[in-house]
Amino acid sequence: MMKKKSLVLLLTLVVAVIAGCSSESGGNKVKLAYVAWDSEIASTYVIKEVLESKLDATVEMLQVDAGPMWAGVADGSADAMAAAWLPGTHASYLEKYGNDVDDLGVNLDGTKTGLAVPAYMDLTSIEDLKNSGVAASLNKRIVGIEPGAGIMMATEKAMTEYDLSDYTMLESSSAAMAQELQKAYDNNEPIVVTGWTPHWMFANMDLKYLEDPKGVYGGAEQIHTIARKGLQDDMPAVYTFLDQFQWTPGEMELVMVDIQGGMSPEEAAKKWVDGNPDQVNAWIAGIE
Structure with a gap:
């Protein structure tokens, strides 16, 4: 009877040690x-x-x-x-x-965030979006990502600071935004998106950030x-x-x-x- 108890105790200790080793290693x-x-x-x-x-x-x-x-x-x-x-x-x-x-x-x-456009667009600053011809070419829309994202909140502030009340910010997703951008880029069409670096789109397309003289998006x-x-x-x-x-x-x-x-x-x-x-x-x- 004593041997059986000792065996059970020994097995219990062995299991405990194995479990402990497993826990330590991962x-x-x-x-x-x-x-x-x-x-x-x-x-x-x-x-x-x-x-x-x-x-x-x-x-x-x-x-x-x-x-x-x-x-x-x-x-x-x-x-x-x-x-x-x-x-x-x-x-x-x-x-x-x-x-x-x-x-x-x-x-x-x-890293960096801001409004990005294809390099072939003749724009340099967020201020340029107020131009009526530019606004019309863009259908008065900024292509965004998920609602609640920090860059979306910053863009809402930018739209107020730069008097872009005529624009609509499209809520979508990161993937949908990139898809819209790629489609416009392939067709040499105007588009402005919420952009951030690092992102593959800057490696695959010639893009630029619009200057932000009011500093809404902050620095790096x-x-x-x-x-x-x-x-x-x-x-x-x-x-x-x-x-x-x-x-x-x-x-x-x-x-x-x-x-x-x-x-x-x-x-x-x-x-x-x-x-x-x-x-x-x-x-x-x-x-x-």
């Missing part, structure tokens, strides 16, 4: 929130690939709009996101949720990684990787162009991760 389930912008699809799928292939995690992808993305990390229903455009575009969300999240800092430097921005409170304690390896994750606009654009060229986000992310081992090793340095 096995975490990570929920990543992201917005369906080409830039954020690229970064979030690269993060997913590293978490799954290098840190033995299971990743759940939560595609939402900007507001719910911030809210989800703040209330803990998402573990992290790598899509916080600061200090300008997401300033209102940072003000609302900043105390309820951990800002892990910059993952990409040198950065993309930050934001984690929920408690992630560092719950998943230290995941937290360390997210804290160390950073890359350049040029690196991000490689992934975006591959996706635009027909690869799935998973395929493009795997290609980039497999092709940049030194960068990936730097991201996971120090993780046992």
Whole structure:
């Protein structure tokens, strides 16, 4: 009887040790929130690939709009996101949720937002949109993305500041906006869109930002990684990787162009991760 009890105890200890080792080496389930912008699809799928292939995690992808993305990390229903455009575009969300999240800092430097047009258009400034002939050629419309996105809120402000009340801002999606732009570009037609860098459309088309003399869109921005409170304690390896994750606009654009060229986000992310081992090793340095 004593031997049986000892065997049961031994088996229990072995299971506990195995479970502990598994927990230390990975096995975490990570929920990543992201917005369906080409830039954020690229970064979030690269993060997913590293978490799954290098840190033995299971990743759940939560595609939402900007507001719910911030809210989800703040209330803990998402573990992290790598899509916080600061200090300008997401300033209102940072003000609302900043105390309820951990800002892990910059993952990409040198972003920009504003109104973009094909280079063949004879425009230089947002002020030029007030010209009646220009407005008529554009059917008095600005092609936007998802309602609630920071760039949409900035564009609403720009329409007021630059007296563009005659214009309509079309709400759509990042993909639909890019499709409209590509169609107009291929036909050499006038169009103005809400644009941001990095984005594959600047790699595939000759575009320019309209000057913003009133500074509505602000200057160059950065993309930050934001984690929920408690992630560092719950998943230290995941937290360390997210804290160390950073890359350049040029690196991000490689992934975006591959996706635009027909690869799935998973395929493009795997290609980039497999092709940049030194960068990936730097991201996971120090993780046992």
